[in-house]
Amino acid sequence: MAQQDVSRFAQEYLVQHPDVKQKIDGITDRDQFVAAVLEAGSRAGFAFSADDVRSVLAARLGELSDVQLDNVSGGITCRKAGGGQQEYLTINMSDLLISS
Numbered sequence: 001m002a003q004q005d006v007s008r009f010a011q012e013y014l015v016q017h018p019d020v021k022q023k024i025d026g027i028t029d030r031d032q033f034v035a036a037v038l039e040a041g042s043r044a045g046f047a048f049s050a051d052d053v054r055s056v057l058a059a060r061l062g063e064l065s066d067v068q069l070d071n072v073s074g075g076i077t078c079r080k081a082g083g084g085q086q087e088y089l090t091i092n093m094s095d096l097l098i099s100s
Helices: 002-016 018-025 030-043 050-061 066-072
Strands: 076-079 087-091
Touching: 002 018, 002 030, 002 050, 018 030, 030 050
Parallel strands: none
Antiparallel strands: 076 087
16 A cells, blocks of 8 residues: 555656655655655655655666666676577676777
8 A cells, every 4th residue: 555655646746746856856866765755755644665665666667687787887798609598708887998
């Protein structure tokens, strides 16, 4: 039920209160975002926990594996062809130094 309250807060309350939505949307740190949603929800009369907010975020955003995160951040994993897959080269963008 509490996770439904998080969804209702996001889909109904924030739509009707763009000033609150704008403040929350500007937060890039996940923990600060959760805290802001929790605080704004509480002030608006919603009863949900930080874990409820995190659960809804995970469901909506989808949790990515480490390999998926590496690929999204510019990494690549090459695999040997044939037989079973065997990882033999992984390059992450954070491992590279690019200069001009």
